Amino acid sequence: MKIQLTDKIIKRLTLYHCILFDYIEKNIEFISSPQIAKLLNIDDSQVRKDIKLLNNTGKCKVGYEVKCLKKSIEKTLGFEKPKNAFIIGAGNLGMALAKYTNFQDYGLNIMALFDNDKRKVDVIVNFKKVFDVEKLPDLAKKLNVEIAILTVPRSYAQETADFLIKSNIKYIWNFTPTVLKVPNDVIVWNENLIGNFLHFTSSHN
Amino acid sequence: MKIQLTDKIIKRLTLYHCILFDYIEKNIEFISSPQIAKLLNIDDSQVRKDIKLLNNTGKCKVGYEVKCLKKSIEKTLGFEKPKNAFIIGAGNLGMALAKYTNFQDYGLNIMALFDNDKRKVDVIVNFKKVFDVEKLPDLAKKLNVEIAILTVPRSYAQETADFLIKSNIKYIWNFTPTVLKVPNDVIVWNENLIGNFLHFTSSHN
């Protein structure tokens, strides 16, 4: 039976990973499920069950080996096999994401940016070049990129998505406040910053 | 009985809102639950149940009134009563968020940015000023701000959070890849960009 990692599980695993990173910096060798649970305000059996999915085992009275557990998470979440992506829209958000060095640690490789504004073309951001959007189909094929991070203004979102799909992009990480219409074989993830914000500011009052 | 809006419901409501915005642009007056459901790949009864929570009713064979439904969502999610926030860390991400004009439409008001780098102090971004972080406790009190958007480098995350908590900040929207230790009366939302990314690129293979 193949285990399906749901978004909830993945979210927790990345948080465990943050904690483990911290423990390694502090040279702590072992970590227990109640310790993790307390930091995240969740149940400790939840933590153990998540860790079980990684095929990682712990030691009673001691806990889990920090380095080993961190490696397991990285392996399970695929940090070691890099995924190549383009950023479409070299505006504020696109540029900021291009500069965000953390992505590389998690196996996300930004290969290039694209924009239709000639003034932005050829600019270099964090060793990544901005290309004219016309070059995209060709480069996507050459570099074998099928992930696009969409950071164009909302009014261009759908037409840009259509263009990406024609260029054989299969995954669209959508930062625009738009619901895109796409064929069945294209996966969209709507990044919903404001939704998260609304939830956390309204959840405790 | 008070209805608790969970993060899933809020996420869906914001997506419905995007769709409704689009319909208004196109001058379409009515929308049905199967139409919304199809765009989002979810069940239509789910949509109806969400809309029920807004105390909004539809008409058989016709659907829901677009403008009215959009207003209901805005009211329920509190778009009309602005929430004031500070951005802590005027780096790439902090600056990009400050420039992100969409936030205002959703009731999130960025009042100012803070940084400890003297070269960044007094810079103006999108009509918002960068202040020395020392000024924060005072300004938080004066402007009645209790929400902080944390975009500092990971190595400063915990100490900055401690400082924010001392300054009476109650909500921390954490963009750093760190699990923060905070007292019980402080709410943290870990923005997990990479977790979302990992989920959507791995969910269909």
Added chain:
DNA sequence: ATTTTATTGTGATTTATTTCCCTATTTGAT
């Protein structure tokens, strides 16, 4: 006027997720 069709609203069912609780194990203390 009657039938067909599309849709809402909602109870029942199913599925997914989390929490509870107990047993076995390991370590450290007595």
Added chain:
DNA sequence: ATCAAATAGGGAAATAAATCACAATAAAAT
């Protein structure tokens, strides 16, 4: 050597979320 304490592992129960199924209704078609 024995006991106490902390923890992993995992089945059972509880809770939450999504889907299914269908009656009621309203518009459009015949």
